[in-house]
Amino acid sequence: MSKEVLEILEERTQKLNRVLGSINGSEKTPTIIAFGGIHGNEYAGIAAIKRVFERIENESIPFQGNFYGVTGNVQALTEKVRFVNKDLNRVWNNETLLENKSNPQDIEDFEQIEVYNTIKDILQSNEGPFYFLDIHTTSCHTDPFITISDSINNREFSSNFKVPIVLGIEEFLEGPLLTYINEFGHVALGFEAGQHDDPVSIDNAEAFLWSALLAANCVDKNAFDGTENLQGSFTCKRKMKCFYEIKYKYTIKEDEEFSIIGYYENFQRIRKNEKIAFSNKKVVRANQSGKIFMPLYQKKGDDGFFIVSRISSFWLLLSKFVRSFKMHALLQIFPGVRASKDVDYALVVNPRTARFLATKIFHLFGYRKKIFREDKWYFIRRDRKISRFI
Ligand SMILES: [Zn+2]
Structure with missing residues (x-):
């Protein structure tokens, strides 16, 4: 990498708070790494990570292992947009950049190198097992849910949370951060906390973080008040703890005018042939029955909507x-x-x-x-x- 690029990286790192907080506790393991704001219009994760660090410090909560909070797309967060030049959660298949074989071209390239170096430092200076948690919010209203790549260790850790778990997302998205991390065998959970601007999303993200710290035995449930009801503190209309699989994704093409017809809640049931959206003023119909998942109600992004269906317990057991x-x-x-x-x-x-x-x-x-x-x-x-x- 050129001297000029290194200087820019150095300057940015000093100016920006890439690491939101860190704790090295009484034991060497495990190590939890939580990301917030990989998308710059999603602040709930950042706010929740800060709350958890503050509470651990203010109440001197005994902590085992290590805990890091990492900021995602700092520049996009400053500008309050999902991304500046390209989506930071769709670039983790760019090996030439990560292997220093090409120079960064735009804002997100710099962001990605910094996030990558931060992860690398944490992995090299701490003991595993490592648990990666990436907190997001959605443009539609939703009960919280988890997304994972379909590995057995991901399934096991995500079973600690009483929310729907959607697996198989790696087949439909190119280059998300957590899929990349999964390739190294680490547990990696995406948590969608609710709608972008709903304050409840921060509460949900905080409950998720505490639940993860408890499940990984970083904190003891007797060590501080308020954890007994933590699992119940996710604000869910329906308590659904089951696994879903993505069956279909509608991809918005460049220059396509796309809008969802009416208002769908996440996981709302849809029928085959139901009118879902307009694409360049033509109707888009559901190609199968199921539940609508992440219908897009914002300008940026090219995943129009997904269709998911529930996975049977038999299939889960058999595949395990x-x-x-x-x-x-x-x-x-x-x-x-x-x-x-x-x-x-x-x-x-x-x-x-x-x-x-x-x-x-x-x-x-x-x-x-x-x-x-x-x-x-x-x-x-x-x-x-x-x-x-x-
Ligand atoms: Zn997001």
Whole structure:
């Protein structure tokens, strides 16, 4: 990286508060890293992280392990916009930038390098297990929910929270931060706390953080008042603790005029063929029944809406079973499926000979992400060995 770029980075780091707070407690493990404001119009995470640090300090709450709060897109937060040049939560597949092979071009490139270096420092100077928490808010009104990549360690940790858990998001979004972190085997949960400007979203985000610290045994529930009812303190209309899977995403194209018809709450039931939105004044209908998920009510962003459906407990148990016994090797006995020569977590699938194998089978065995390259599908396994970094 050029001297000029290093100087700019240095100057920005001094000016901006990248690390919101840090605690090194009585034990060496675990280490919790919470992000707020990866999107600059979402302040709830920042406010909640600050509240938790303040309370730990003011009440001298005994703490085991380490806890860090990290600011996301500082510049976009200052300008109160989702992002300045590009979405900081869609850039984590840009390996050339992270490996110092290209120079930063715009604001978000600088933001990404700083966030990356901060994570790297934390990983190198602390003991695992590491739990990454990324707090967001949505443009629509919603009860809080969690999004995860579909790995068994993510499922287990997210089961500590009485909110809906949506898995499989990594198949529909390119380059989110948590998917990138998951590739190194760490637990990584996204928490959507509610609507952007609703003050309740901060309360929800705070309840989520305390619940995470309790679940990771960083704080003892007897150590301070108010934790008994913490799980109940998420402001949910419906208490739904179940797993959902993303079935469909409507992507808004460049220059497309898109608006949702009427008002949908998150997780509201929709029927097949229901009129959902206008795209360039033409009606967009639901291609399947299910629940509408994250309908877009803001200008920036290109995910129009998603459709999710509930996953049965049987499927969850079965997939846990086949993954625990590392039965994924079995998939290679099917014609047209072979192990990748380069990495041990990918399968190469010939779409012609393996046509009969449904994507659902790959999901069951823990292969979520699909990449199409040179006439072949590459299925990437979500459960990974822990490697410190990056
Ligand atoms: Zn967000």
